[in-house]
Amino acid sequence: MEIKLTVNAQLVTVEVEANLLLSALLRDRLRLTGTHVACDTSQCGACTVLVDGASAKSCTLLAAEAAGSSVVTIEGLAADGALHPMQQAFHEQHGLQCGFCTPGMVMSAVDLVAVNPDPSEAEIRAWLKGNICRCTGYQNIVKAIRAGAAALRSA
Amino acid sequence: MTHDGIGAPLRRKEDRRFLTGRGRYVHDIVRAHQLYAVFLRSPHAHAEILAVDAKAALASPGVAAVYTAADIAGKINGVPCAWGIVGRDGKPMKEPPHPPLAAGKVRHVGDPVAMVVADSLAAARNAAELVQVSYKVLPAVTAVAEAVKPGAPQLYDDVPGNLCCDWAVGDKAATDVAFAKAHHVAKLDLVNNRLVPNAMESRAALAEYEPSTGEYTLFTSTQLPHVARVLLGVLMLGIPERKFRVVAPDVGGGFGSKQVVYAEEALVTWAAGRLERPVKWVAERSEAFLSDAQGRDHVTHAELALDRDGKFLGLRVSTLANIGGYVSTFGPNIPTNLYGPLLAGAYTTPAIHCEVKVVFSNTVPTDAYRGAGRPEATFVLERLVDVAAHELGLDRVEIRRRNLIPKDAYPYQTPVMLQYDTGDHAATLAKALELSAWSSFAERRAASAARGKLRGIGLVTYIEACGLAPSRIAQQLGARGGIFESANIRVNPSGDISVITGAHSHGQGHETVFAQLVSELLGVPCANVEVIHGDTARSPFGLGTYGSRSAAVGGAAIAKAAGKIIDKGKKIASALLEASEQDIEFKNGAFTVAGTDRSKSFAEIAGAAYTPPPSYPLETLEPGLEETAFYDPVNFTYPGGCHVAEVEVDPETGVTVLVAYTAVDDIGTVLNPLLVEGQVHGGVVQGVGQALCEDCVYDPASGQLLSGSFMDYCMPRADDLPLIVSETACTPSAHNPIGVKGCGETGTIASPATVMNAVVDALAQYGVTHVDMPASPQRVWQAIQAARLRPVAE
Amino acid sequence: MxxxxxxxxxxxxxxxxxxxxxxxxxxxxxxxxxxxxxxxxxxxxxxxxxxxxxxxxxxxxxxxxxxxxxxxxxxxxxxxxxxxxxxxxxxxxxxxxxxxxxxxxxxxxxxxxxxxxxxxxxxxxxxxxxxxxxxxxxxxxxxxxxxxxxxxxxxxxxxxxxxxxxIPRRAAYVKFPNPASRFAIVGVFVAETAAGVRVAVTGAAPCVFRLPPAEAALARAFAPESLDGLSIAADGLNSDIHAVAAYRAHLVAVMARRAVRQALA
CATH class of the missing domain: 3.30.465.10 (Uridine Diphospho-n-acetylenolpyruvylglucosamine Reductase; domain 3)
Incomplete structure (x- = not known):
């Protein structure tokens, strides 16, 4: 079937099978490989993208479900080559190591700050239930999200 | 220029691509006309394969090939082991064949039986379901303590008792003497639970074959591309190294599981050649649980002999180590050479004897997992020290103080092979006690008690061996190759620099930290240094990254190559400046005639090397400025330190929460404190995961993996953790030119024992003296229930 | 798929x-x-x-x-x-x-x-x-x-x-999550409603169920102490690597008390 959706502010018209996942549409058809898939039980959150502004696991959505929606991926955050404040904060705070969970972490963090502009450490940790990282021990991710939130508040 | 050399908390050069979704992992690579591979895996832990019928699968739409053991027989050799060990009887370990696709028998759930290659992933999956395998299911054994019992199911006809190797280290007679004169002997039985590494990027391999040249290229998520090229190409596939390029692009975490060479990598490469089309395989997470080498899995009895003053006289350790269904790449080496010699720890124990039975079972093979043998040793020793302190009524800090190796006793020869170079354990202990507010713990315990919670505190003083490895020693211990590292420094004509290292970064940040090292040594801005790794076509033979070796061995190789660059630069400068070579000094990025202001910048010398001016002595000095070095360490490095943990237990539910953690680690010279801190955080949390939640559980009856997904295998998450306090100390290593010791594994080595010592302390009021890992809510609740039912002594 | x-x-x-x-x-x-x-x-x-x-x-x-x-x-x-x-x-x-x-x-x-x-x-x-x-x-x-x-x-x-x-007079839900999946090993919902006190338990058994003894005890007095001594039979409860039936049974009582306390807070 043919679906239309907006991906990173661009209108996309694409032919999909009914059983195609949104993550597969992004990665395999649109070659937006920043969205990663790291589990098959919808828990790790590496595939997190924004669907109509809210974070969602793109491995747990049919591409067809996203028809008519606006999807933002990690590739869509930086504007004109300048890192998004949350990306910049992850860089400054050393909030990433191998980088595999990172896109999902950043997208999840962007959603958190949208609903809670000044999250506490505990609120950040609770929010990250749906994102698994094996490298960082989360500490610098938490610091990065606090810093990113502060930067966004003052932006 | 701001200082961005050694010691600067430089932000990482590699971050931008990862933060913008431009990282390039094997998952992301696509080749034109590529095929997709799927592996059909055994649903049984132990079974004879009676027949495999692939006809229906072959006829399935889109299928290019289906391969079984019969199809590859004589064409692909078995999966090799890179480190054979020798038993105490002097005989080599039993090393039964490890066929890439199970032949005759399957030996664990997940053992690959057939490979299906099709033009889409869906077609491959559909076809895999059509492969008919008839099995005769056999009794299985998964627990190591069961596998050694008489009458246990036998995995191999020619491996009696499932015993791969009966290994030992240390002086048994001397240890017996020490025990005979002991005032007290503390004893402990413990289990070191099996873990699943779970790098976030699952393993993946994409191979292509170029018929015009006969060249193969394999993109694979490995920690050691050159070693993989030898093991896969030369040993398994018969592809000469000159025709085989192995590329490890961005790799999403390894933790040891990707220093193993796997059947799937060989099969994908072979299929690409046979089908003359690229073949790609990406493991699903559920597949990773059944096929990535797992970690730990020991059952141990240990005894510590002490004199009246609490001085350690002798240590006796007897361990059963489960290596799973096959000998993995480094599998047998982990619970032996990387375990027994570490049992001296940071203490002056004069006599130690350790025996290890290395045992097969119907489980996924085990191999290196972060710390690899050293966390297991630290766990035994540091739990036992706490038990001894408790039994002797000694303070846990005091008993350690009485036994720590004094600073002035270094270099220190242990009774179990190793010679430590430097350390100051009293200092790291004091620092950790101060940072963790150890002395005011009673107040915090009382505050917790007022809320109905049990608070416990625990500490560990540890030492580890890393910087693998001096080739001579490693080969004596069974390594089937050298374990040096290489570096190539290519100064380009403009003066910018390419550093090509044989180490491999899969999260560690080499692109930044090696650039800092070169910046420091050659006086060029970090931004002008590009670090290249992970491609056998680009770098000299290298050994890859594991065992906290990148800085200590790979960094030392870079330093050595930089020294050669400086030496040649001095020759060029001496000609250009018309001074004798001995008078040329290299400082702050410039070559200067000593005592004068006559000087050439590094860029000028580089330029001259490629555009020789008339004064350049081409007759005696080659043009160009590029040097390669191979560095073989003289010894291991020995990071050490002290960690302190505090936990709070809810006695009603058994829920145990880590509420504070302090790590003080002597890792020698710190190249980048920001990256060190990140390594420590991550390492600590992996150990905390083992202590509190991670557990790889097989059903004893069926051999099925019960913790086969993130639904049941508990990965630590952000809300499980407190802020970790991390500080470093520095007694520079004497074993390499830059003084580094390694920081990748310290956290994982120290933290399981630290946390469990705190858990036992929290439960001490119930008379609990030991809890096995993980201290899950259920296990802690059960420990409390059991303790409540028995009378408490004293 | x-x-x-x-x-x-x-x-x-x-x-x-x-x-x-x-x-x-x-x-x-x-x-x-x-x-x-x-x-x-x-x-x-x-x-x-x-x-x-x-x-x-x-x-x-x-x-x-x-x-x-x-x-x-x-x-x-x-x-x-x-x-x-x-x-x-x-x-x-x-x-x-x-x-x-x-x-x-x-x-x-x-x-x-x-x-x-x-x-x-x-x-x-x-x-x-x-x-x-x-x-x-x-x-x-x-x-x-x-x-x-x-x-x-x-x-x-x-x-x-x-x-x-x-809409109840008061209510609370307390969950004991599976440490891995974060689904409920035991979750207890307690409510004081116009139609009486109700206590429902999820996670513990193959299907959500009510806990009549706890409801009766809380109907007499809606307080955590009313549930002291509440004993849940382990028969028929779920068992897995994270929680055997006996542990789940224990947790039902603990979570029920905590839910009442939270409802009153």
Whole structure:
């Protein structure tokens, strides 16, 4: 079937099978490989993208479900080559190591700050239930999200 | 220029691509006309394969090939082991064949039986379901303590008792003497639970074959591309190294599981050649649980002999180590050479004897997992020290103080092979006690008690061996190759620099930290240094990254190559400046005639090397400025330190929460404190995961993996953790030119024992003296229930 | 995933017509259970009927002494709804504790209860509050709705449209999560309602159930101490690597006491 959706502010018209996942549409058809898939039980959150502004696991959505929606991926955050404040904060705070969970972490963090502009450490940790990282021990991710939130508040 | 050399908390050069979704992992690579591979895996832990019928699968739409053991027989050799060990009887370990696709028998759930290659992933999956395998299911054994019992199911006809190797280290007679004169002997039985590494990027391999040249290229998520090229190409596939390029692009975490060479990598490469089309395989997470080498899995009895003053006289350790269904790449080496010699720890124990039975079972093979043998040793020793302190009524800090190796006793020869170079354990202990507010713990315990919670505190003083490895020693211990590292420094004509290292970064940040090292040594801005790794076509033979070796061995190789660059630069400068070579000094990025202001910048010398001016002595000095070095360490490095943990237990539910953690680690010279801190955080949390939640559980009856997904295998998450306090100390290593010791594994080595010592302390009021890992809510609740039912002594 | 057809009807009538025509169809609401099930090839429906096109089903409103929540209301919307927070704060808190933020942004009330996972949170709220499930056909009291492991009283072509929750005097839900999956090992919903005290337990057994002895004790005095000595039989409770039946039985009593304490706070 043919679906239309907006991906990173661009209108996309694409032919999909009914059983195609949104993550597969992004990665395999649109070659937006920043969205990663790291589990098959919808828990790790590496595939997190924004669907109509809210974070969602793109491995747990049919591409067809996203028809008519606006999807933002990690590739869509930086504007004109300048890192998004949350990306910049992850860089400054050393909030990433191998980088595999990172896109999902950043997208999840962007959603958190949208609903809670000044999250506490505990609120950040609770929010990250749906994102698994094996490298960082989360500490610098938490610091990065606090810093990113502060930067966004003052932006 | 701001200082961005050694010691600067430089932000990482590699971050931008990862933060913008431009990282390039094997998952992301696509080749034109590529095929997709799927592996059909055994649903049984132990079974004879009676027949495999692939006809229906072959006829399935889109299928290019289906391969079984019969199809590859004589064409692909078995999966090799890179480190054979020798038993105490002097005989080599039993090393039964490890066929890439199970032949005759399957030996664990997940053992690959057939490979299906099709033009889409869906077609491959559909076809895999059509492969008919008839099995005769056999009794299985998964627990190591069961596998050694008489009458246990036998995995191999020619491996009696499932015993791969009966290994030992240390002086048994001397240890017996020490025990005979002991005032007290503390004893402990413990289990070191099996873990699943779970790098976030699952393993993946994409191979292509170029018929015009006969060249193969394999993109694979490995920690050691050159070693993989030898093991896969030369040993398994018969592809000469000159025709085989192995590329490890961005790799999403390894933790040891990707220093193993796997059947799937060989099969994908072979299929690409046979089908003359690229073949790609990406493991699903559920597949990773059944096929990535797992970690730990020991059952141990240990005894510590002490004199009246609490001085350690002798240590006796007897361990059963489960290596799973096959000998993995480094599998047998982990619970032996990387375990027994570490049992001296940071203490002056004069006599130690350790025996290890290395045992097969119907489980996924085990191999290196972060710390690899050293966390297991630290766990035994540091739990036992706490038990001894408790039994002797000694303070846990005091008993350690009485036994720590004094600073002035270094270099220190242990009774179990190793010679430590430097350390100051009293200092790291004091620092950790101060940072963790150890002395005011009673107040915090009382505050917790007022809320109905049990608070416990625990500490560990540890030492580890890393910087693998001096080739001579490693080969004596069974390594089937050298374990040096290489570096190539290519100064380009403009003066910018390419550093090509044989180490491999899969999260560690080499692109930044090696650039800092070169910046420091050659006086060029970090931004002008590009670090290249992970491609056998680009770098000299290298050994890859594991065992906290990148800085200590790979960094030392870079330093050595930089020294050669400086030496040649001095020759060029001496000609250009018309001074004798001995008078040329290299400082702050410039070559200067000593005592004068006559000087050439590094860029000028580089330029001259490629555009020789008339004064350049081409007759005696080659043009160009590029040097390669191979560095073989003289010894291991020995990071050490002290960690302190505090936990709070809810006695009603058994829920145990880590509420504070302090790590003080002597890792020698710190190249980048920001990256060190990140390594420590991550390492600590992996150990905390083992202590509190991670557990790889097989059903004893069926051999099925019960913790086969993130639904049941508990990965630590952000809300499980407190802020970790991390500080470093520095007694520079004497074993390499830059003084580094390694920081990748310290956290994982120290933290399981630290946390469990705190858990036992929290439960001490119930008379609990030991809890096995993980201290899950259920296990802690059960420990409390059991303790409540028995009378408490004293 | 196996192949299937995808439909996105614009009305309930259209959805029902499709259900009637297709041999084996799965209804898709938030998809947070269905999609993982399909991915693991544990189900192979002929068609997936996506209900998200039926806009009216996501409403959240107070109707007299009841809170009526549409079947397609997402967990995040319920958690954040001022109406829910005012009327039944325990329900908002429960919704805020389901899964993780990404799951809450997609998962729906109707999907959760129609699936009736033994470890799901919502069934405890429905049973604990004595809610009524409305379908395109009829009204079903929660007491009759949940019939067993992943089983409900719904007919194959019946679609949940809303749930009506009576507003209690006070209520609380306390969950003991599985450390790995974060689903409930035990979750206890306690409510003091106009129709009496109700205590519902999820996670512990194959299906959510009520706890009459605890209800009777709390009816005499709504206080945690009323549950002292409450003993739960382990027979018939779930057992897995994280919690054997005896531990679950113990946790039911602990969580029940904690829920009462929280309801009173």
């Amino acid at each position: 196996y192949s299937f057809a995808y439909y996105r009807p614009a009305s309930l009538g259209e959805a029902r017509a499709l259900l009637g025509q297709i041999e084996e169809a799965s209804l898709l609401a938030g998809g947070q259970t269905l999609i993982p099930t399909l991915k693991q090839r544990l189900a192979s429906p002929d068609a997936v009927i996506d209900l998200k096109g039926i806009g009216a089903l996501a409403a959240i409103e107070r109707k007299g002494e009841a809170l009526v929540i549409g079947a397609l209301a997402r967990h995040a919307a319920v958690a954040a709804s001022p109406v829910v927070r005012e009327a039944i704060p325990a329900l908002a808190a429960l919704a805020d504790g389901i899964g993780d933020p990404q799951v809450r942004n997609r998962g729906t009330l109707g999907g959760s209860i129609a699936n009736n996972d033994p470890a799901a949170d919502y069934p405890a709220a429905l049973l604990g509050l004595g809610a009524t499930v409305t379908t395109c056909e009829r009204s079903i009291p929660a007491d009759n709705f949940f019939t067993g492991l992943f089983a409900t009283d719904l007919e194959p072509d019946e679609i949940v449209t809303a749930v009506s929750f009576p």
